[in-house]
């Protein structure tokens with residue numbers, strides 16, 4: 001097992017992340033700073049950090065077969081920061097992120113109906 005992972009949990013809910021992050025902010029007195037705009041800016045900053053990991057590498061194969069474990073760990077951290085700020089942003093906006101995302105998937109499916117076409121269908125719009 002990879003011991004850099006403290007929580008060998010198979011699945012985690014957005015509700016659990018939301019509640020744990022709310023508690024994290026509360027016990028530090030950080031709720032005052034976690035306005036929608038501040039969280040959005042923090043999110044964008046973390047997207048930048050995530051992008052830096054891929055910057056200058058050229059195209060990267062799926063599964064990241066040639067990446068070192070420390071590069072992958074760094075990626076895990078930055079991709080998590082993006083998720084954690086996104087979850088907090090949705091929370092302070094009063095949104096149910098999981099429900100909103102599922103609803104959007106349904107809308108996406110209506111907009112882009114499944115077909116037996118090859119990938120060229122992606123460019124037909």
Ligand SMILES: Nc1ccn([C@H]2C[C@H](O)[C@@H](COP(=O)(O)OP(=O)(O)OP(=O)(O)O)O2)c(=O)n1
Pocket residue numbers: 030033049080081084085
């Ligand atoms: N006011 C804050 C500050 C941090 N965090 C949490 C959310 C992110 O998961 C993480 C971000 O922490 P850092 O700002 O220290 O960013 P990094 O972990 O990316 O550190 P660095 O920028 O030094 O690489 O901490 C938070 O919820 N609210």
